[in-house]
Amino acid sequence: MATAPFPDGFLWGAATAAYQVEGAVHEDGRGPSIWDTFSHTPGRTLNGDTGDVACGHYGRLDEDLDLIGALGLGAYRFSVAWPRVQPDGKGPANQAGLDFYRRLVDGLRSRGVVPVATLYHWDLPQALEDQGGWLARGTAQRFADYSAVVAGALGDDVGMYITLNEPWCSGWLGYGTGAHAPGTRGVASGVAASHHLLLAHGAAVEALRATTRSPVGITLNLNHYTPATDHELDLRAARVADAVLNRFYLDPVLRASYPEDLVQEVGRAGGSFEVVRPGDLEAISRPVDFLGVNFYSTAVVADMGREDEARAAGYLVGPVGPGETNASFGVRGVGRQGMEHLSTGWEVDPAGLTEILVRLHREYPRLPLYVTENGAAQHDYRGPDGAVHDPGRIAYLARHIAAVHDALKAGVDVGGYFVWSLMDNFEWALGYSVRFGLTWVDYPTGERVPKDSYHWYRRVARSNGLPPED
Numbered sequence: 001m002a003t004a005p006f007p008d009g010f011l012w013g014a015a016t017a018a019y020q021v022e023g024a025v026h027e028d029g030r031g032p033s034i035w036d037t038f039s040h041t042p043g044r045t046l047n048g049d050t051g052d053v054a055c056g057h058y059g060r061l062d063e064d065l066d067l068i069g070a071l072g073l074g075a076y077r078f079s080v081a082w083p084r085v086q087p088d089g090k091g092p093a094n095q096a097g098l099d100f101y102r103r104l105v106d107g108l109r110s111r112g113v114v115p116v117a118t119l120y121h122w123d124l125p126q127a128l129e130d131q132g133g134w135l136a137r138g139t140a141q142r143f144a145d146y147s148a149v150v151a152g153a154l155g156d157d158v159g160m161y162i163t164l165n166e167p168w169c170s171g172w173l174g175y176g177t178g179a180h181a182p183g184t185r186g187v188a189s190g191v192a193a194s195h196h197l198l199l200a201h202g203a204a205v206e207a208l209r210a211t212t213r214s215p216v217g218i219t220l221n222l223n224h225y226t227p228a229t230d231h232e233l234d235l236r237a238a239r240v241a242d243a244v245l246n247r248f249y250l251d252p253v254l255r256a257s258y259p260e261d262l263v264q265e266v267g268r269a270g271g272s273f274e275v276v277r278p279g280d281l282e283a284i285s286r287p288v289d290f291l292g293v294n295f296y297s298t299a300v301v302a303d304m305g306r307e308d309e310a311r312a313a314g315y316l317v318g319p320v321g322p323g324e325t326n327a328s329f330g331v332r333g334v335g336r337q338g339m340e341h342l343s344t345g346w347e348v349d350p351a352g353l354t355e356i357l358v359r360l361h362r363e364y365p366r367l368p369l370y371v372t373e374n375g376a377a378q379h380d381y382r383g384p385d386g387a388v389h390d391p392g393r394i395a396y397l398a399r400h401i402a403a404v405h406d407a408l409k410a411g412v413d414v415g416g417y418f419v420w421s422l423m424d425n426f427e428w429a430l431g432y433s434v435r436f437g438l439t440w441v442d443y444p445t446g447e448r449v450p451k452d453s454y455h456w457y458r459r460v461a462r463s464n465g466l467p468p469e470d
């Protein structure tokens with residue numbers, strides 16, 4: 001019996017993404033992606049780590065399907081690698097690539113697990129990048145064509161389609177700050193890439209509607225921003241951060257507009273929304289069936305010029321947390337004393353998840369929500385007993401699941417929750433230095449070792465809520 005039962009049919013899931021787990025980058029006709037190029041460029045990823053081998057999921061599909069099946073999940077979220085399906089980003093499908101995802105989908109279905117497919121989790125075919133990548137408007141139509149190919153092959157057997165994962169990351173980190181592939185920098189390019197990604201989303205929604213009856217949505221990374229003090233500049237920093245990270249993506253998709261304050265801030269930072277053409281916002285805002293929310297951390301922000309004041313007010317001033325410090329917009333992320341941190345340095349505060357879900361329910365009503373990622377990077381190690389004891393991850397997940405329950409009690413429509421991640425994997429620019437998995441991956445051998453959190457999460461899924469404390 002769960003202490004706080006969830007609604008019947010609530011989907012308990014776990015998530016991965018193609019480049020982070022598959023490896024086998026040269027197999028069965030897969031073409032190169034921008035992450036292959038980026039990770040092989042010296043200095044771009046920690047220790048020069050790449051996804052060449054990753055978890056070897058491509059070659060261990062059956063074993064991993066059993067791992068998912070034994071976890072007793074309702075759903076499994078994976079991403080389809082565009083360069084496996086269309087090695088150079090356009091034209092006829094590479095059948096071997098589609099076959100791999102067909103085997104995955106069938107294997108999930110036969111284990112009673114709903115397949116949830118993300119169509120773009122950042123691995124743009126390099127051939128398209130060579131023609132401008134997300135700075136080129138035409139990439140949006142390429143993405144719609146590719147989406148139709150995938151849905152044509154997998155159809156309604158995929159239970160939910162997610163067009164994009166976190167366009168802030170692929171647009172802004174990829175083309176604005178350059179921290180992610182392809183490593184381009186500039187406010188103007190960050191804005192153009194984000195807009196074209198959103199256009200791609202809209203075009204894919206249309207293409208998917210013509211091909212499948214399964215629900216279609218988009219996943220955004222959203223943060224709850226608190227100003228460090230009530231000084232007007234810190235209040236402004238929190239508003240700007242919200243505009244740049246949250247509303248930049250929420251509003252065009254759900255309200256057919258870019259927020260006015262965002263347009264002004266972008267102008268002040270030397271960029272513009274000149275790439276937007278008549279009709280674009282209508283195309284971007286084609287109705288979706290759900291919104292996916294990825295949440296890891298909350299953020300306190302200050303004005304960049306007020307770091308001394310933030311320090312004097314007792315904050316830790318450094319690069320803490322994902323996405324808060326945004327030099328182009330004068331926003332500085334600050335840390336609170338006495339908070340727990342993930343091994344990525346991100347501050348733990350589950351209340352922010354409830355806040356985000358309640359806010360979405362209030363400001364963008366009648367939209368079913370799913371937490372499509374939430375998880376904890378911990379300093380895991382394999383003990384002398386061969387097991388991985390990860391009480392910190394269990395505590396993090398339990399607190400965030402309770403935060404989702406709080407949102408449900410407040411009347412928010414949340415249909416599911418997905419742990420990031422099923423297994424340890426390639427964490428982008430941080431390489432293999434951090435572990436988010438419910439399952440330990442021994443990288444030299446590929447061995448999988450379910451952690452304590454895996455066994456705990458199985459009980460959550462089975463009892464449809466948090467199990468009573470042992």
Ligand code: FCB
Pocket residue numbers: 017020165166169221294373420427428436
């Ligand atoms: C998210 C990504 C996911 C993973 C987690 C930790 O931003 O979507 O691929 O890297 O962060």
